[in-house]
Amino acid sequence: METFRADLNTENEKSGNRKLRWVWSILFGLVFIGAIGFFSARSYLLDGIPELPDKQAMWEKNLQPNISLLDRDGIVIGHRGPFYGRPLKLSEMPPWLPDAFLAIEDQRFWQHPGIDRKAIFRALIENSKAGKKVQGGSTLTQQLVKNMVLTREKTYKRKFQEMWLAYKMEQMLSKQEILELYLNRVDLGNRSFGVEAASQRLFGKSAQEISISEAIVLAAIPKAPTTYDPIKHPEASANRAQMVLQNMMVQGKISPQEMQEAALKPAELKIGENGYLGEQNLGHLFDVVTERAKDLVGTQSGDLIISTTIDPKLQVHALKTITTVVDKFQKTKKVSDGALVSIETETGAVRALVGGRNYNKSKFNRATQALRQPGSSFKAFVYAAALEAGFTPGTVRIDQPTTIGSGETEWSPKNYTRRYRGPLTLREALKLSINTVAAQVAAEVGPNKVVELANRFGITTKLGANYSIALGSSEVHLIDMTSSFMVFANEGQKYPPYLIENITDTAGKNLFTHRSRPPERVYALPYARQMTGMLRDVVENGTGRGAKMGERQAAGKTGTSQDYRDAWFIGFTADYTTGVWMGNDDNTPMKKITGGLLPVDAWKMYMKEAHKGKKIRALKAPEPLITDAETKILMSFYENLTQSLTAERNLANGQIAKTAAGSAN
Numbered sequence: 001m002e003t004f005r006a007d008l009n010t011e012n013e014k015s016g017n018r019k020l021r022w023v024w025s026i027l028f029g030l031v032f033i034g035a036i037g038f039f040s041a042r043s044y045l046l047d048g049i050p051e052l053p054d055k056q057a058m059w060e061k062n063l064q065p066n067i068s069l070l071d072r073d074g075i076v077i078g079h080r081g082p083f084y085g086r087p088l089k090l091s092e093m094p095p096w097l098p099d100a101f102l103a104i105e106d107q108r109f110w111q112h113p114g115i116d117r118k119a120i121f122r123a124l125i126e127n128s129k130a131g132k133k134v135q136g137g138s139t140l141t142q143q144l145v146k147n148m149v150l151t152r153e154k155t156y157k158r159k160f161q162e163m164w165l166a167y168k169m170e171q172m173l174s175k176q177e178i179l180e181l182y183l184n185r186v187d188l189g190n191r192s193f194g195v196e197a198a199s200q201r202l203f204g205k206s207a208q209e210i211s212i213s214e215a216i217v218l219a220a221i222p223k224a225p226t227t228y229d230p231i232k233h234p235e236a237s238a239n240r241a242q243m244v245l246q247n248m249m250v251q252g253k254i255s256p257q258e259m260q261e262a263a264l265k266p267a268e269l270k271i272g273e274n275g276y277l278g279e280q281n282l283g284h285l286f287d288v289v290t291e292r293a294k295d296l297v298g299t300q301s302g303d304l305i306i307s308t309t310i311d312p313k314l315q316v317h318a319l320k321t322i323t324t325v326v327d328k329f330q331k332t333k334k335v336s337d338g339a340l341v342s343i344e345t346e347t348g349a350v351r352a353l354v355g356g357r358n359y360n361k362s363k364f365n366r367a368t369q370a371l372r373q374p375g376s377s378f379k380a381f382v383y384a385a386a387l388e389a390g391f392t393p394g395t396v397r398i399d400q401p402t403t404i405g406s407g408e409t410e411w412s413p414k415n416y417t418r419r420y421r422g423p424l425t426l427r428e429a430l431k432l433s434i435n436t437v438a439a440q441v442a443a444e445v446g447p448n449k450v451v452e453l454a455n456r457f458g459i460t461t462k463l464g465a466n467y468s469i470a471l472g473s474s475e476v477h478l479i480d481m482t483s484s485f486m487v488f489a490n491e492g493q494k495y496p497p498y499l500i501e502n503i504t505d506t507a508g509k510n511l512f513t514h515r516s517r518p519p520e521r522v523y524a525l526p527y528a529r530q531m532t533g534m535l536r537d538v539v540e541n542g543t544g545r546g547a548k549m550g551e552r553q554a555a556g557k558t559g560t561s562q563d564y565r566d567a568w569f570i571g572f573t574a575d576y577t578t579g580v581w582m583g584n585d586d587n588t589p590m591k592k593i594t595g596g597l598l599p600v601d602a603w604k605m606y607m608k609e610a611h612k613g614k615k616i617r618a619l620k621a622p623e624p625l626i627t628d629a630e631t632k633i634l635m636s637f638y639e640n641l642t643q644s645l646t647a648e649r650n651l652a653n654g655q656i657a658k659t660a661a662g663s664a665n
Helices: 002-046 055-060 096-105 117-130 140-149 156-172 175-185 195-203 212-219 234-250 256-264 278-297 312-333 375-388 426-431 435-445 447-457 467-471 478-489 525-541 598-610 629-652
Strands: 066-070 076-080 303-308 337-344 350-354 396-399 422-425 500-504 510-513 555-560 566-572 576-583
Touching: 066 278, 076 278, 096 140, 096 175, 096 212, 096 234, 140 156, 140 175, 156 175, 175 195, 195 212, 212 234, 212 256, 234 256, 278 303, 278 312, 278 350, 278 500, 278 510, 312 337, 312 350, 312 576, 312 598, 337 478, 337 598, 350 598, 375 426, 375 435, 375 447, 375 467, 375 478, 375 525, 375 555, 375 566, 396 426, 396 435, 422 426, 426 435, 426 525, 435 447, 435 467, 447 467, 447 478, 478 525, 478 555, 478 566, 478 576, 525 555, 555 598, 566 598, 576 598
Parallel strands: 066 303
Antiparallel strands: 066 076, 303 500, 337 350, 337 576, 396 422, 500 510, 555 566, 566 576
């Protein structure tokens, strides 16, 4: 019996050991399977997870290129791209601003480690009760991670990665840094990112100055920027803002009295008070400034604030001038477009730039991109080179049929009127825009000398050193012609034109500052004064007499290219140097439009407005000091002879006697 019992115990012991081994095997198998499942799931969930950028890179992550233009007084006149405000520290914000966001977006922000388990559990219960998603458990840190490095796809994998990275972010940054990053980069609708940009857009002031009632409007937006847009959906915005306000009071962030005051005085939007000029007024200029800014600071900076030299009133008036004149004569004179550049004479600061009458229809910039023949306006450089070569304003040449060169280079220029006046001083020839005399002078001086001087003055395009350069046969840019004429006004000193005063990013980092440098002497002072005097004659009683501005002295030169394809007037006062071009983009001829007609009209219309309130100042063009009695007598003789010949010609043609300024070139 005892033996039987012993055997039975032994058998039971063996059976128990087998069961125990079986249990351990199952447990081991389950652990093994669980481990495989865990690591497989972990590998799947973490597959493709991006790395968090470093602290500095987080501020730059996903920033889209955006540019704000400021006028000469530092006022924003235009913007392109999304709006990013200046990053604000929490210490710069009123306390109720971050509190409003935390009250509605993440009540336990200061307690959780990036993942709020209580909020997740609470959301699960509420969503189960409702049978749909009515509450979320995402923390503010998770939202930041999602917007910064993850996609918006709604999958468990993306949600897991979001939670994982949120936990990591809380280890990298302090709570204060995370909250600052969120408030300065949160999407607040209409391409406005961050509380500063949204506050400026909605309330016309900095986020540093907003009230509780304004703060709750901003805090209502992130859940659904389109749905809770206070402009498009004011009722939905107001309802959610009230929810934010109540949460703030319940959580002890504001007092019941503060809640009542905010509710009784809701936020007032100030839309459309930004003073922007708009694409029509600013488009061509914006393109030029953007391109030059890239040359100055490169393309690495995504957000730029560019302080320009532009006077917004003059910019608006310049476009109005061009459109008014062109629209009036578009059909009758077959002119379709125009351009204007106005530069402060004594600094080189561009105050207005119009590249065409309709930016929305054509982005092509006729002030800086178009290459057009300047016609007789180029004669200013011919005579300037002549003075350097020893000629004087009283030097006489004969206006008569002329042939220059021989063989393949032979050229016979004709006058605009197809008539000839005989002996003329250079002063008279420039005033009347006589082609034959300009051609003779250019040939004597040498086309190479004329080209060299024009380049020295600021013409950047390639000029052909041939005889026809005397009549402006080579193509140029309007802005180059305008700035080059400034050399005369500034007594031979060159001030390169500039549009940009300063460039910073939205964080306030300075990227470029224009440094004023002493002007470069490119022309002798006596010659510059003589040229200014001669160009003043053009306005006083020559081809540009339509530009006269009463007691205010002005000087300039008209220009008309072959077959009336281009019409120019470049003129200056002591305050502004302004150039106007008119023509057609397809290079078709206008109907007998010369530089002395529509361009002069537009120039005067613009300049009268530009000089309002400005003190009258004389040009730097004293009368030439001629002490030689014989030269004086000779000059007087030829000037009188010219007037007599002109009067005789007019009588022969049956015309009433006119002044010698009979040409409109």
